[in-house]
Structures are given as C-alpha cells and as structure tokens.
Amino acid sequence: MSPALSFSAFSSFSQLLSFPISTWLLIFASLIIAGFAHFLVTSIVLLFHSYNGTKKFHGPLAHWLKGHIHRATFDGNGLKFHVECATQYKTAYPLWFGPLRSALVLCHPDTIKTVLSSHAPKEEFVYSLIVPFTGNSLTIVNGKRWLQMRKLLTPAFHAEILKPYTKLFQESTSTLLDKWSRHPEGMECFHDIGLMALDSTLKCAFSFNSNCQTNVEPGYIYKKCD
Numbered sequence: 674m675s676p677a678l679s680f681s682a683f684s685s686f687s688q689l690l691s692f693p694i695s696t697w698l699l700i701f702a703s704l705i706i707a708g709f710a711h712f713l714v715t716s717i718v719l720l721f722h723s724y725n726g727t728k729k730f731h732g733p734l735a736h737w738l739k740g741h742i743h744r745a746t747f748d749g750n751g752l753k754f755h756v757e758c759a760t761q762y763k764t765a766y767p768l769w770f771g772p773l774r775s776a777l778v779l780c781h782p783d784t785i786k787t788v789l790s791s792h793a794p795k796e797e798f799v800y801s802l803i804v805p806f807t808g809n810s811l812t813i814v815n816g817k818r819w820l821q822m823r824k825l826l827t828p829a830f831h832a833e834i835l836k837p838y839t840k841l842f843q844e845s846t847s848t849l850l851d852k853w854s855r856h857p858e859g860m861e862c863f864h865d866i867g868l869m870a871l872d873s874t875l876k877c878a879f880s881f882n883s884n885c886q887t888n889v890e891p892g893y894i895y896k897k898c899d
Contacts, residue, residue, distance in 0.1 A: 716773055723775040727767035730777060733758055740769030755780075774798065838877045845873040848886045 733754075735741055744754045745768060758766045759780035769775045776799045779785045794815050804813060811822050828834075849869045853860050868886045875881045 719773045723769075723773060727775050727777055730765050730767050731762055732766035732768070735767075735769040738772055740771045740775070742770060841876045842873055845869050845876065845886070848872070852886060 733741065733744070736743065741754075745751050746754075755778070758778070762780070764781040764784045765777050765779050767775050768778050779788060789812065795813070800813050807813060809818075811819065811826060814822060846869065849865060852865065865886070868889060872883060872886050875883045875885070
C-alpha cells in the first residue's frame with residue numbers, strides 16, 4: 674500500500690473517531706432496532722408458516738413457550754407420549770418445538786406412503802436433525818437427486834422381489850419377540866434390534882443362518898460400532 678493511500682485511510686478513520694458520542698449512540702441504537710425488527714418479522718413469518726401448515730390437524734395441547742419439547746423427550750416418557758398421540762389422532766398430529774416452529778408427525782402407513790412417494794420439498798430443519806444418522810438418503814434429498822435415487826432403488830425393492838424374503842423377516846422378528854418375552858421387566862432395544870437386522874441381512878443376502886440373536890455375547894453390536 675502506497676504512503677498516500679495509507680494516509681487517506683488514516684484520515685478517514687480519524688474522521689470517524691471524531692464523531693460525537695451522540696452520533697455513535699444513534700448508530701448503535703439504529704443497529705439494535707434493525708436487528709430486533711428483523712428478528713420480529715422472521716419470527717412472525719415462521720409462526721405463520723408453522724401454524725398454517727398444521728392448523729387442519731388435531732393434536733395435543735402445546736405449552737405457549739415450550740411447545741411439546743417437555744413431553745416429546747428422548748426416553749421412555751417421550752415414546753409413551755408419541756404412542757398416546759398416535760392412538761388418539763390415528764393418522765397425524767402436530768408437534769411444536771417451542772413457540773414458533775412445528776412439524777407434522779405421521780403415524781399411519783397411508784399418510785407416510787403419501788409423503789415418501791412424493792418429491793415435494795422437505796422441511797429442512799426437521800430433516801436436518803436426522804442427517805447425521807441416515808446421511809443424504811432417499812428420505813432426505815429433494816428434487817432431481819430424489820428422483821434419480823428413487824429410480825435406482827425402486828426395481829431392487831419392488832414388492833414382488835421382496836416377497837420371498839417375507840418369511841425370513843418374520844423368522845427373525847419372531848426370534849426377537851421370543852427373546853423379549855423372557856425378559857418382561859425390560860430390555861435394551863438398540864442391541865437386540867441391531868442383532869435382528871444382522872440376522873435378517875445374513876439370511877437374505879448370504880443365505881446364512883447365524884443364530885446371532887441367541888448365540889452372540891452381550892454388547893456385540895456396540896463393539897462393532899466402536
């Protein structure tokens with residue numbers, strides 16, 4: 674940078690510092706008001722969008738501030754809450770994440786089928802929560818990417834192709850339910866369901882009956898995940 678340019682920049686900066694305190698306070702207050710106005714307008718738009726998208730569906734009463742967050746927890750109480758809602762509202766019910774954002778929980782195969790068979794844009798906030806678990810899968814992506822993935826997967830998972838494997842899935846599920854019936858006091862779902870998935874995969878993909886649901890040491894799935 675040339676000396677002339679450096680002096681010009683220094684002079685401009687000096688002029689800014691020479692403004693009176695009242696001018697700086699006015700600028701600061703203007704920025705605060707503009708930020709608050711932006712927040713207010715964004716919140717109103719978000720609230721209108723959330724309400725308009727779920728107003729035709731009945732659901733549990735939401736807290737004015739917390740929504741359903743205090744009830745839809747990630748434990749047994751949260752699962753009980755969702756089971757009660759699915760039993761009462763049958764097809765779908767709204768779920769509020771605080772006072773501004775909501776989502777529609779689908780709990781019937783017919784309503785879920787309608788969404789999964791559609792390439793309409795998906796709600797970014799809710800779907801972003803499950804991206805770390807599923808990646809950019811068919812249930813997440815939109816538009817042309819969704820259509821391309823669906824065309825690739827549909828032939829492989831056609832009902833007629835999967836029909837011969839139904840019996841194998843039923844056998845694996847029966848083994849799981851029989852194991853759970855021997856422990857009515859409680860069970861660890863993640864490990865057992867993981868073993869059922871492994872059992873089904875080995876039977877269907879490799880025609881191998883491993884009996885892994887009954888003959889594997891406790892914590893096997895956890896060790897493989899680690």
